[in-house]
Amino acid sequence: MSLYETKRTRQVFDWQDIRDHHRKNDAWTVIHGNVYDISEFVSRHPGGDVILHCAGHDGTILYESHHSLVDRNMVDTRLSGLQIGTLKGGEVHNVQYDTEFSKDLITACREALARHGRREKEGVIVALSVYAMHVGTYAGLWVFGHTWWGLLLSVAMGGILALEHLIGHAGSHGAISRRGWLTKLNYVFAMLSMESYGMCLRHWTFSHVVSHHGYSYTENDCMLETHLPARFWRLNHSQPWKPLHAFQGYLFRFRSLISFLVSGCRFRVFPFVCAEPLIRAALGTGWIPNPKFMASGSTVDPRLLEASHNGMGPHQFVAFDSVFDELRAHAIANLVWVPLFMHIANERSSSAMWATMILYASFGVQAGLVIQNLLLQHVSEHTVLVQSTSGDWYRQQIEGSVDIYDSWLSTVFTYGVSLQCVHHIFPHLNGTEAIAVRPALEAVCDQHRVLYSYFARTRQAESSALKRMEAFSKNV
């Protein structure tokens, strides 16, 4: 180690110093009490620029939750080259990642994965197949959209968009491919998939990959607040709409219908509304959605880490990029849907009302399908619904999630998202890899007496979740 490096790593920084370095080209982060300058590394990061969500913040959870199966020595060596000092006060987390349970779990899952072999191209093949279906159905709507066939095709389009939501999900975790230049496609696939129906990838990534995955079911899981229909029924002790939980049993039964009705009117896409930032500004909630960020289980004053409403806080770099990202999401969505809308509306014997209905049905079916399964992923009779902000992180992730294995095909085409316990501890696996790892996870859970919710059929998971929801609403 050179003298210069020795001198730099001896520096001690406080949170004010970290916060000052929150821009794309000037990014510092904290992992386990050490301070790293990641500015130069961002473009070389194999997982893509999701790493920027750590800038100006504590990046411990994002680091831990996405590097469990990779070559840890290699990653740690790379990281130590970026260290510039330590944090005043040292480690700020109460969460443990190296318990006996987590060590056994990672070893067993690594072995299962090694037996399974690498499946690097599978994710790309799934994504391309879904895009091909999208193009085919879009062409079908172009030709037949003004007829009754249009309604049938719009339902199919809703199903395809739901799959695209999962491509976006997998891409934001870097799960589509981890091989060479293909890793860059994670971001491109995720962006095209999510933004084709108006969801801004950067904000979704923050709320899902950083907040939901890192802080599942704590008060810091801001994904609960970013999906509008979800706040009606997602269980959380800081829920602002808590009185509505008394109706959760009913809401749960009609979750798909409610989502269809609410989200069919896709607020970013013409002919509904395509100016969400303007509406947010008018309502005084800031130009962009700016989810709160707190280091769960941390001893840091959360006000030091929180992004301010106007985006001028520690997340300033996100705010700056976000304006561009927001505009891009609007542009991509409207570029896809406006021509189709105009075409259907201009067809003889058709009308703007009919074209609106076709789009409404496509978006509504997508939202209905997504919510249908989303609610089953973390609720069963036995799952832990509200997590503590300290303790064994791996155990918490498993005890707060549900694995459902309906069929090989559905698991592969959804990138293993229904195997939510596997997904939460190893989010960078694709469908067949998740299937291969699941029995090992179950065996280690049995051995350590960790609660593991597994259902071989969606129907069973559904009735278990319903029981819990009904019991929960009676106790409100």
Ligand SMILES: [Zn+2]
């Ligand atoms: Zn995820």
